[in-house]
Amino acid sequence: xxIYDIAREAGxxxxxxxxxxxxxxxxxxxTRKKVLKxxxxxxxxxxxxxxxxxxxxxxxxxxIVPDVENPFFSQILQGITDKASDSNYNVFMFGTKEDPxxxxxxxxxxxxxxxKGLIIIPVSEIDEETAFRLTNFEREGIPVVLIDRDIKGSNxxxxxxxxxxxxxxxxxxxxQEGHKKIAMITGPETSxxxxxxxxGYKMALTNYNIxxxxxxxxxxxxxxEDAYKAMxxxxxxxxxxxxxxxxxxxxxxxCLRYLKEHGLKLVEDISLIGFDDIKELQYTDINLxxxxxxxxxxxxxxxxxxxxxxxxxxxxxxxxxxVRRNYVKTWLIKRGSEKYKKFQEGNVNE
Amino acid sequence: xxIYDIAREAGxxxxxxxxxxxxxxxxxxxTRKKVLKxxxxxxxxxxxxxxxxxxxxxxxxxxIVPDVENPFFSQILQGITDKASDSNYNVFMFGTKEDPxxxxxxxxxxxxxxxKGLIIIPVSEIDEETAFRLTNFEREGIPVVLIDRDIKGSNxxxxxxxxxxxxxxxxxxxxQEGHKKIAMITGPETSxxxxxxxxGYKMALTNYNIxxxxxxxxxxxxxxEDAYKAMxxxxxxxxxxxxxxxxxxxxxxxCLRYLKEHGLKLVEDISLIGFDDIKELQYTDINLxxxxxxxxxxxxxxxxxxxxxxxxxxxxxxxxxxVRRNYVKTWLIKRGSEKYKKFQEGNVNE
DNA sequence: GTGAAAGCGCTAACAC
DNA sequence: GTGTTAGCGCTTTCAC
Numbered sequence: 095x096x097i098y099d100i101a102r103e104a105g106x107x108x109x110x111x112x113x114x115x116x117x118x119x120x121x122x123x124x125t126r127k128k129v130l131k132x133x134x135x136x137x138x139x140x141x142x143x144x145x146x147x148x149x150x151x152x153x154x155x156x157x158i159v160p161d162v163e164n165p166f167f168s169q170i171l172q173g174i175t176d177k178a179s180d181s182n183y184n185v186f187m188f189g190t191k192e193d194p195x196x197x198x199x200x201x202x203x204x205x206x207x208x209x210k211g212l213i214i215i216p217v218s219e220i221d222e223e224t225a226f227r228l229t230n231f232e233r234e235g236i237p238v239v240l241i242d243r244d245i246k247g248s249n250x251x252x253x254x255x256x257x258x259x260x261x262x263x264x265x266x267x268x269x270q271e272g273h274k275k276i277a278m279i280t281g282p283e284t285s286x287x288x289x290x291x292x293x294g295y296k297m298a299l300t301n302y303n304i305x306x307x308x309x310x311x312x313x314x315x316x317x318x319e320d321a322y323k324a325m326x327x328x329x330x331x332x333x334x335x336x337x338x339x340x341x342x343x344x345x346x347x348x349c350l351r352y353l354k355e356h357g358l359k360l361v362e363d364i365s366l367i368g369f370d371d372i373k374e375l376q377y378t379d380i381n382l383x384x385x386x387x388x389x390x391x392x393x394x395x396x397x398x399x400x401x402x403x404x405x406x407x408x409x410x411x412x413x414x415x416x417v418r419r420n421y422v423k424t425w426l427i428k429r430g431s432e433k434y435k436k437f438q439e440g441n442v443n444e
Numbered sequence: 445x446x447i448y449d450i451a452r453e454a455g456x457x458x459x460x461x462x463x464x465x466x467x468x469x470x471x472x473x474x475t476r477k478k479v480l481k482x483x484x485x486x487x488x489x490x491x492x493x494x495x496x497x498x499x500x501x502x503x504x505x506x507x508i509v510p511d512v513e514n515p516f517f518s519q520i521l522q523g524i525t526d527k528a529s530d531s532n533y534n535v536f537m538f539g540t541k542e543d544p545x546x547x548x549x550x551x552x553x554x555x556x557x558x559x560k561g562l563i564i565i566p567v568s569e570i571d572e573e574t575a576f577r578l579t580n581f582e583r584e585g586i587p588v589v590l591i592d593r594d595i596k597g598s599n600x601x602x603x604x605x606x607x608x609x610x611x612x613x614x615x616x617x618x619x620q621e622g623h624k625k626i627a628m629i630t631g632p633e634t635s636x637x638x639x640x641x642x643x644g645y646k647m648a649l650t651n652y653n654i655x656x657x658x659x660x661x662x663x664x665x666x667x668x669e670d671a672y673k674a675m676x677x678x679x680x681x682x683x684x685x686x687x688x689x690x691x692x693x694x695x696x697x698x699c700l701r702y703l704k705e706h707g708l709k710l711v712e713d714i715s716l717i718g719f720d721d722i723k724e725l726q727y728t729d730i731n732l733x734x735x736x737x738x739x740x741x742x743x744x745x746x747x748x749x750x751x752x753x754x755x756x757x758x759x760x761x762x763x764x765x766x767v768r769r770n771y772v773k774t775w776l777i778k779r780g781s782e783k784y785k786k787f788q789e790g791n792v793n794e
Numbered sequence: 795g796t797g798a799a800a801g802c803g804c805t806a807a808c809a810c
Numbered sequence: 811g812t813g814t815t816a817g818c819g820c821t822t823t824c825a826c
Contacts, residue, residue: 096819107797112821120795137580139556143502144819146493147802154536162525163740168518172511175539179546182553186504187537189525196529203532206489230487350727374724377700390513446803457813462805470811494803497818 104132156186158214173393201227211400212238218284219246237403241396244286251418253396260385260424261294264367268337277335279314279324279345291341314345321348337365381430454482506536508564523743551577561750562588568634569596587753591746594636601768603746610735610774611644614717618687619652627685629664629674629695641691664695671698687715731780
């Protein structure tokens with residue numbers, strides 16, 4: 095069943111059917127009715143692939159993400175698909191598993207795919223090949239927008255968060271609670287969130303005249319297991335830290351596992367602030383203070399940024415189009431860690 | 445840059461370029477080299493949409509899921525995309541938000557999409573329209589496979605879990621710990637997991653000669669908030685239950701919230717067994733016993749089932765093809781709830 | 795307001 | 811082993 099069959103049944107030409115389908119005004123109401131009836135009768139749906147080939151464009155966008163099992167990423171995905179479905183875009187989902195090779199292969203396979211846009215959380219911000227490939231998409235007229243992570247030296251649009259500020263506030267909070275020995279489980283140096291959060295950490299310490307102790311800075315690679323090991327290393331120091339700033343949700347879990355296995359209590363034995371909230375903990379008596387972000391909204395926003403690029407292309411306004419890099423604010427959710435001060439003062443039980 | 449450009453540059457015909465691209469054997473090695481070089485030189489990738497139109501088939505599969513933010517679903521998604529990428533399938537992700545209308549609209553939009561297969565977690569098993577639409581896909585030669593939830597009266601392939609058995613074992617466990625007053629927060633009657641788990645619950649009680657108390661059965665709709673309210677209702681009964689079986693991960697969280705807000709301790713004050721594990725709880729001191737399933741593997745398996753359908757189509761073996769409905773086993777992860785018995789006996793502190 | 799026909803970029807049957 | 815050519819199902823000038 096194709097457009098010719100419908101045309102024949104409606105007694106019109108394929109061109110007219112096409113006009114009806116696409117809402118073209120130049121069709122007599124009577125003709126439109128006939129066509130619509132024929133479409134209805136045959137449960138006909140125009141072939142989007144034929145249409146795409148003909149107009150050289152599709153409604154498909156690709157989303158490349160390291161790991162959808164991580165709630166942070168699946169929330170973003172939800173934000174993207176919700177927004178996308180409002181505008182009838184279809185979302186291809188690809189997972190890189192934090193593997194640059196996989197990322198390259200996905201990008202390679204996308205070359206022939208006639209996608210309308212690309213949203214990516216790149217594995218690394220200094221991956222030359224990824225950067226090159228993304229630039230090529232832009233050159234071909236396919237907008238690329240980033241979310242959370244960046245590509246160094248690029249000027250793709252993107253939605254990021256104020257990681258430096260967020261980390262700063264977390265560490266500041268610990269300092270104000272009286273901590274001096276504050277460690278950090280960092281993320282990969284090769285990602286903006288990774289090094290920016292470290293930067294925020296260092297800035298806070300410096301601003302409060304606390305010397306930076308390199309022994310207190312251990313890479314957790316945004317991985318649970320690595321964070322666990324990092325905690326072990328930290329706690330086995332001659333002078334273990336009294337507080338830890340963990341740089342993402344996975345590393346926070348690694349920290350918690352260490353604490354649990356060693357019978358250490360939050361606040362009382364050690365303070366911990368995580369980056370990104372962990373919903374499930376609210377149902378427990380782990381009152382974890384975290385740096386929170388509007389994750390779902392970031393997903394929606396990145397989709398909006400992409401649509402904005404589409405509209406600019408339509409208007410041919412390429413020159414006027416300025417780069418948009420949105421930084422969402424983080425906020426600190428204090429959950430009990432402020433008790434530390436009281437604890438120090440000796441009245442924990444209050 | 446298209447296949448004609450490459451042909452011209454390589455000094456061959458488009459057909460030959462096509463042969464090279466598709467790994468056709470009937471090409472002289474020398475010719476192949478020339479073509480590959482031209483492809484390389486121009487960073488050319490064949491248009492998949494043109495190819496799809498030509499062969500009347502694509503490598504795209506659609507995955508329709510209620511809510512990717514639910515870890516259960518995002519794990520499935522991960523399993524699917526991992527498996528899909530092995531075979532170079534692209535996965536379209538659509539979210540229904542448990543809304544039948546949305547589901548219908550998605551299915552409608554898919555009619556013209558030339559997808560190769562469809563994986564769906566339907567909102568309801570008794571939705572006539574969805575059932576009808578899915579059947580149409582099958583009729584058009586597009587295989588449909590289900591995961592977790594079912595379509596009543598259909599015989600689509602699918603991957604499910606042994607929900608009756610799983611629920612039975614959970615409730616049996618509670619009984620063996622000495623509980624008599626066992627409540628259940630159920631899921632929607634309109635989903636297989638919903639009613640099957642209820643069935644398992646009832647079977648266990650019946651088998652152990654415990655009368656079924658309808659006051660102890662409250663619908664949580666697989667929703668956190670509903671489960672919270674259900675818990676409230678239960679605990680305000682004249683004779684509140686001593687144990688609760690919660691039928692999915694969301695309802696379990698609702699239960700936990702109620703317990704937390706009312707200062708009730710697991711095991712000591714009330715026993716709780718959930719369906720589906722909640723990873724994050726392992727990092728806390730909530731030792732929750734759960735019915736677990738191989739979720740990620742279910743995702744992989746459903747993709748395998750789909751591929752199996754593809755291969756049958758290729759072999760034209762339609763008649764020999766029998767329906768495959770795989771039921772994965774669940775297992776009980778006991779985490780501390782067995783302490784109840786000891787508690788009853790008066791030696792909790794051991 | 796409507797139709798004829800070329801074209802989007804590829805594949806595959808057929809001819810050589 | 812390779813080329814010619816007619817589709818695949820739409821859109822979009824250009825006529826009328």
